[in-house]
Amino acid sequence: MLLAIDCGNTNTVFSIWDGTRFLATWRTSTEHQRTADQYYVWLSSLMKFQKMEVEITEVIVSSTVPRVVFNLRVFADRYFNTRPIVVGKEGCILPVDVRVDTGTQVGPDRLVNTVAGFDLYGGDLIIVDFGTATTFDVVDTDGAYIGGVIAPGVNLSLEALHQAAAALPHVDITKPQAVIGTNTVACMQSGVFWGYIGLIKEVCARIQGEHGRPMKVISTGGLAPLFQQAEALFDEFNDDLTMHGLVVINKYNRERN
Numbered sequence: 025m026l027l028a029i030d031c032g033n034t035n036t037v038f039s040i041w042d043g044t045r046f047l048a049t050w051r052t053s054t055e056h057q058r059t060a061d062q063y064y065v066w067l068s069s070l071m072k073f074q075k076m077e078v079e080i081t082e083v084i085v086s087s088t089v090p091r092v093v094f095n096l097r098v099f100a101d102r103y104f105n106t107r108p109i110v111v112g113k114e115g116c117i118l119p120v121d122v123r124v125d126t127g128t129q130v131g132p133d134r135l136v137n138t139v140a141g142f143d144l145y146g147g148d149l150i151i152v153d154f155g156t157a158t159t160f161d162v163v164d165t166d167g168a169y170i171g172g173v174i175a176p177g178v179n180l181s182l183e184a185l186h187q188a189a190a191a192l193p194h195v196d197i198t199k200p201q202a203v204i205g206t207n208t209v210a211c212m213q214s215g216v217f218w219g220y221i222g223l224i225k226e227v228c229a230r231i232q233g234e235h236g237r238p239m240k241v242i243s244t245g246g247l248a249p250l251f252q253q254a255e256a257l258f259d260e261f262n263d264d265l266t267m268h269g270l271v272v273i274n275k276y277n278r279e280r281n
């Protein structure tokens with residue numbers, strides 16, 4: 025069975041794929057100090073809790089945080105006796121081209137999303153991923169990653185206001201009743217929520233204009249449905265997009281080695 029690990033700057037998601045479906049998905053915060061042994065204690069206790077007795081034979085990792093990769097390699101080697109495939113590293117081949125400026129390091133999560141999006145929806149896509157940052161990945165007709173946009177994440181934007189301004193509290197994002205806020209929290213939520221609606225619409229419209237072909241807009245990440253509630257911004261929402269991409273890349277590499 026496959027253990028797929030998606031490390032973001034905030035959270036790390038572990039999923040077990042049995043060849044047909046995901047048996048379980050667990051989330052932990054990303055911490056580069058975490059050792060291989062700590063990952064194992066955490067994962068094995070969750071598996072035991074769900075009475076899951078599976079043999080993990082393959083591991084694939086996508087990490088936007090370079091420092092966690094070493095310990096995840098040790099974890100795969102020590103506890104599952106396998107060498108993980110690490111997206112973006114030597115030994116991992118992608119089923120799509122990456123056409124960007126030479127010397128540019130594209131975030132592996134964006135490459136994985138590109139592979140998943142092309143596999144599920146075909147070419148000419150904009151993939152909007154609401155994570156620590158909000159990224160727009162542009163997928164060409166042939167499935168190639170050809171660039172995109174990086175904007176500050178929703179929670180990061182709210183947190184930045186709180187951190188920088190003494191009188192602004194920590195608030196969670198929600199869809200405000202009105203645009204004109206009548207208290208501090210409502211004003212902050214309005215700024216980020218409606219500002220984000222504008223950001224998404226403008227960025228997608230300009231990408232479509234530059235690309236010159238009709239594109240599908242795919243969204244992923246926990247906050248996508250919140251924005252979709254206010255306006256029909258996305259053609260599809262897929263919360264498992266990154267995990268699906270990891271499964272596709274794993275299969276592609278195992279068949280070739």
Ligand SMILES: Nc1ncnc2c1ncn2[C@@H]1O[C@H](COP(=O)(O)OP(=O)(O)OP(=O)(O)O)[C@@H](O)[C@H]1O
Binds near residue numbers: 035
């Ligand atoms: N209504 C909501 N308000 C606040 N946060 C939410 C809401 N719905 C979902 N979330 C959060 O959105 C996040 C979505 O997870 P996702 O994996 O897309 O990004 P992340 O883990 O925050 O970032 P990264 O992948 O960069 O680590 C989760 O942390 C989840 O708790």
Ligand SMILES: CC(C)(CO)[C@@H](O)C(=O)NCCC(=O)O
Binds near residue numbers: 033130132174
């Ligand atoms: C933009 C993030 C942080 C989004 O997770 C990640 O994809 C990343 O670190 N990217 C590197 C730069 C790039 O993708 O162009």
Ligand SMILES: [K+]
Binds near residue numbers: 133153154155245266
């Ligand atoms: K993510």
